[in-house]
Amino acid sequence: MNERMNETAAPPQSEDSYNFAYLDEQTKRMIRRALLKAVAIPGYQVPFSGREMPLPYGWGTGGIQLTAAILGENDVLKVIDQGADDTTNAVSIRRFFARTAAIKTTTRTQEASVIQTRHRIPETPLQHGQIMVFQVPIPEPLRFIEPSERETRAMHALEDYGVMHVKLYEDIAAFGHIATSYAYPVRVAGRYIMDPSPIPKFDNPKLHKSPALMLFGAGREKRIYAVPPYTEVESLDFEDHPFEIPRWESCCALCGSQESYLDEIVTDDEGGRLFLCSDTDYCETRQNAMNMTKGGA
């Protein structure tokens, strides 16, 4: 929250010595062409010649390249890390684009035209025309089962996905339920199996027929994939073990939400804990609304 106040007080200086949004035009065109193919083949991982970015792999180099390729002067950018606008990764990427592209940034989900995210989809429903950019560490959902890229590519080509269900079945055999809780595999438009990035499976239903365009970028693995708006995204499951999203017994300690994804915070050494919304913008909006009603009464 402090960071937000700082930003309104003194917006970061824009850097004229870089091309707009840091990347050179030729790189942007290459990424743009890959993006168009990704949209045309939903869920398929398009290889691209990812560039070295001024931050380490694992910090969102894939997402940042996608954002740089799509961003325009009139875009309003929101960046979240695990749902929060005020964490290191989110703050530095937001400032990076404020400086290299001199664009407007926001923390409000409704005001953003482009939302770059690490591991969450905002609780506020996305709107038509918005673009989500996901940072992806390992784009290949079959990688933990089959280490060879050559083999996984053949498996995708042949739609040979039985092994993915075997993995979920092994969960049931060992734990009695599907224990996979994040990076939960989905099938896109009835064809490709896709890793929705390490979002909690709580967020998987938000991908299904979303009005927003979803773009995924993996910088180290150099892959781009996409889910167009209103596309069927089905979480893999079994008839007798249907896909379920987690529920909490408690609600958010700050805003009282019972619908949102909660983070558990340990407060002391005596087992004290509380639960908070992981989506900071959603939580603050609700807190402000509560304060307004209190103030009015």
Add this chain to the structure above:
Amino acid sequence: MRAQTSSLDGTGAFAPSGAATVHAAFARPVADAQQCFRAALAALSEPGIPALLAQAPLHAPEGLSPCLYALCLSLCDMETALWLSPRFSHPEIRVNLSFHCGCRFASAREEADFALMAAEELEDISGFSIGSERYPDRSCTILCAIPSLFGGPRMSWHGPGIENRRDAQLPIPEIFWRQRAEKNDFPRGIDVFFAAEDECALVGLPRTTRANHRIEEAR
């Protein structure tokens, strides 16, 4: 990029050799190419909804609509091979695209990453690559000039990017739809951008879109 354009702005145009003339392209190359790409991205992610181009190039070569020219400028470069149909294969278009994009021109359809065609030439889309089972992205994208985005037979589109069904009325040859259905074998297939000549707008037709005639539907 900027330096090239401003030197052109000063003189308006110059002729490197003989008849074909190089003209100024985008007024603001970085911003205009980005806007054009976003229109293309919107058009392809929501097939059938016309995406408007805010900024057309300053001067399109003779025979090329501003909208189609903008697509070429924002997507083609030295990494891509562009195939020109007979209607577009003339010196002024070649000289301007070589100068501004630096793209190679494909002599055979099989080599093309992009193909520039007119609507009436869609009668034959044989030869263009549809990619492989392992790399379906290595396929050709057709950039098609179309007189208008409306006025053709009423069709109903559905597939990814379309909420339920979407009406489209592209005035293109009937045989194209049959050829496309025979050629496409998802995930392999051809993607098409239709760029209007009467307005600066485009419609995307990715390989995933299923198109039916309205009459067939009523049956």
